[in-house]
Amino acid sequence: MNPLNRLETLHELTDGFRKANKTIGLVPTMGALHEGHLSLVRQSLEEMDETIVTIFVNPSQFAPGEDLDQYPRTLEQDLEQLAHVGAKHVFVPDSSLIYPPGFSTSIVPPKVAAVLEGEFRPTHFSGVATVVLKLFNMSRADVAFFGQKDYQQVCVIQAMVEDLNVNTQVRVCPIIRESDGLALSSRNRYLDAEQRKTALVLHKTLQHVRDLITSGQNDGFEIVTEMRQMLIDGGVDSIDYAVVADPATLETADFIDGKVVALLAAYVGKTRLIDNLIIG
């Protein structure tokens, strides 16, 4: 499969789709594809008339010192996997096409971007929101598919879409996990065998939170204390956050009453992993 890498070619394609009144699905990725990404592609292929997958490692959502340079780039395997699931249109732009000389507009992301990831990666969601809005516009997508794995990212994008009246709907698809519970992530390939075992504690902790809440625990502070203890006992190297929060605003839930989401970010070695679970 030959990926598209010019804006003109992409627009010719989408113009044709529009004129034929075909619906357009978008699956924006940073490549290093795994079953999580492929599940989004399959969903779009099933729901939409046409599907555009994008592969772009977006520099503006990495802060200095983060893993932009070592982020896995596996274009050839990505294209093979995409062809295998039946994707026909893959857009792989150069950075200079996304951020040409003089580029200087950006998005101040909605309030929900300020907490959790926003505290530890303060410029991250501005970079995400800006590139996602650009990709929505470039692809003229009717629906864009995202994984629940990046829970807060989905909240940010949904709020941006609502606030700016963007004509692309956001569809959220379930987290895909290994059989032992580890959430799929392109960053899992940073883990060695020992770390890979340690990383299981993230999902186990989330399951424990669900068990606690299901059995009547409603004190947010007590749950969070147990979460942190379990992560540390399990061998993570540090914790960025471990919370139980309102599923829409991501404000910390002191008293659990109804649907919540448990979210955590922790380091195993130098690898930062995130995971989450909707409960109730």
Next chain:
Amino acid sequence: MNPLNRLETLHELTDGFRKANKTIGLVPTMGALHEGHLSLVRQSLEEMDETIVTIFVNPSQFAPGEDLDQYPRTLEQDLEQLAHVGAKHVFVPDSSLIYPPGFSTSIVPPKVAAVLEGEFRPTHFSGVATVVLKLFNMSRADVAFFGQKDYQQVCVIQAMVEDLNVNTQVRVCPIIRESDGLALSSRNRYLDAEQRKTALVLHKTLQHVRDLITSGQNDGFEIVTEMRQMLIDGGVDSIDYAVVADPATLETADFIDGKVVALLAAYVGKTRLIDNLIIG
């Protein structure tokens, strides 16, 4: 004419246009319509299959202490004038429809927003860019029509459209002037008879700049010195800026060589007036 004031009704309308492959023109205004606005509406009616005019006095582009409260609101006359030129679709949203509870996303406008108006009204263009992007998305316009009168605004919107890959083209239409040269502005109605006469010095100053440049003056500093003197001699109460600048970047031109734009903002009484002229 009954204006549209619900988003659902607007979307029904634009969905119909889209499905019929009709082109959509947008003329965003803050009401208090004059011949300048009507020239944009006529242009859209001529060029596009369908035209949507919006009337919304956008609070977020006014700073505290500016004239948001006294800004003229003349909805009934506006609708009559629009009907008279043949506009069929006028969207008049409430503020709560544009900025519902929880609204918290905004645009960091492009670099060209930082100078001139940006120095004197530092939050202005963020408010403009955000509401304009929302109106583009709400109306699903193919082309939006703006007046050259707000020269820097047009630069900001064009750069935003390019940077964010917005699927709405920006069309710029000429400044409409009274027979004595005063650029039409909704704010002209703040002027009393005496101030109305004083205000003519803005256009006269711009014409003088053109004459200077045409006759070979190429020293930006000397031209600006003459501009300021002429405005003061003409009786303006204060000057925010008076410059000769690059027509794309709006950077001050020290040496005039090729196309430039002369721009000025000055107070006549308490009324702030702006005007500009492209030269070369």
